[in-house]
Every structure is written in structure tokens, then in C-alpha cells.
Amino acid sequence: MTRCRIDWIDEADGLPLLDQARVQGAVDAALETDGLAGGSLTVLLVDDAASADLHGQHFDDPTPTDVMTFPDGSTHPDDGLVHHGDLAVGVGVAHRVAATRGRPVGDELILYIVHGVFHLLGHDDHHPDDRAAMWELQQEVLGPLGIDIGGMDD
Numbered sequence: 001m002t003r004c005r006i007d008w009i010d011e012a013d014g015l016p017l018l019d020q021a022r023v024q025g026a027v028d029a030a031l032e033t034d035g036l037a038g039g040s041l042t043v044l045l046v047d048d049a050a051s052a053d054l055h056g057q058h059f060d061d062p063t064p065t066d067v068m069t070f071p072d073g074s075t076h077p078d079d080g081l082v083h084h085g086d087l088a089v090g091v092g093v094a095h096r097v098a099a100t101r102g103r104p105v106g107d108e109l110i111l112y113i114v115h116g117v118f119h120l121l122g123h124d125d126h127h128p129d130d131r132a133a134m135w136e137l138q139q140e141v142l143g144p145l146g147i148d149i150g151g152m153d154d
Contacts, residue, residue, distance in 0.1 A: 002038035004028055005081060014045035014091035017106045022145055026110055029141045030117040031084075039082040041120075043113060048092035066093045067112040069119040087116040107147045114141055 004027050008015060031037060046054065048064040056062030058070075072085040089112050091105075098108035118134055125131040138149045 002028075004031055004038055004084070005040040007040065007042045009042065009044045011050060012045045012047040012091035014089070014094070014109060017091075017094075017104075018109055019106060022106075023110055023113055026114050026141055026145060027117055029144075030114050030121070030137070033137050033141065034121045036084075036121070039084050040076065041084050041117070042086040044086060044088045045091050045109075046088050048090065051088065051090040051093065054088050064090050064093050066090050066097070067116040067119075069116045071120050084117070085120040087113060087120070089113060089116065103147075107145075110145065111138070111142060111147055111149060114138055 003024060006020075006024065006027060008020075027041060028037070031039070051064040051068075052062050054068055055065050058068065059065075067090065068088040070086040070088070072083040074083050075081070076083060089109060091109070094105050094108040094112060098105045101108070115138060118137060123130070123134045123137065125134045135149060142149055
């Protein structure tokens with residue numbers, strides 16, 4: 001399996017909460033559901049203030065959120081990797097939601113990252129049928145890691 005290069009930017013002290021090997025496996029599995037392998041992805045871990053700022057700037061909603069996706073698709077001139085895009089992941093949101101779900105914050109963050117990858121791949125969850133299909137794919141990827149996606153809100 002060709003691994004996706006994940007570039008991390010941690011502005012919220014979220015990286016210590018993550019098992020990067022589990023994230024890598026989940027991202028690679030998500031890409032494989034669409035027949036893709038490799039490429040690159042940037043994951044920006046943000047606090048509530050930065051999440052609200054980005055959400056307001058790009059999505060006209062100045063509240064913190066779980067994950068925002070910024071698709072790319074360009075090819076890096078130095079290494080030839082296709083850059084799938086960037087994710088901004090809300091660490092503060094993950095802390096609060098994980099507490100209500102009774103799960104580790106790291107698992108919540110992995111859920112958000114995989115959810116974002118599926119959005120980068122063009123999957124949507126606004127229509128109930130699309131949402132059901134996307135949730136099924138997420139569970140296929142996250143189930144082997146012991147992460148249940150039940151109840152995730154966008």
C-alpha cells in the first residue's frame with residue numbers, strides 16, 4: 001500500500017493526543033475506498049478561536065466546528081505527489097464531544113480527519129442518502145480501529 005504523506009501543523013496541542021500510525025492507516029484506507037493511494041494531505045490542528053475564525057472566513061459561520069476541508073488536487077513540483085487538500089481540525093470541539101461520547105479525544109480526532117478526507121474525495125453528507133453512504137464508508141474505515149461513528153454531526 002502506498003502511504004499518503006501527512007503534513008502536520010499543530011496549533012492546539014492536539015498532536016500528542018493522536019496515534020499517528022492509526023491516523024496513517026485510517027487515511028490510507030479512506031483513500032483506497034476511492035481507488036486512490038499516496039498523495040499528500042495537510043492536517044492543521046486548531047483551537048476553538050482559530051476554528052471559529054476559519055469557519056467564519058470560509059463558511060460564513062463564526063463558530064468552532066469539528067473539521068473543515070479545503071480541496072486542492074495540485075501536483076507538487078518537487079515530489080510529484082497529488083495534494084488532496086488541507087483539513088482544519090477542531091481540537092477543542094473534539095475534547096467536548098469525546099467527553100459526551102465517552103471516548104478518547106484521539107479517537108474523536110481520527111474520526112474528524114477521516115470525515116474530512118471523505119469530503120476531500122467529494123463525498124457529501126447534506127442529503128440523507130449521501131449521508132448514509134458516507135457514514136457507511138467511515139464505519140468501514142474506522143470500525144477495524146474500534147471507533148464507532150454513531151451520532152457524528154457536521
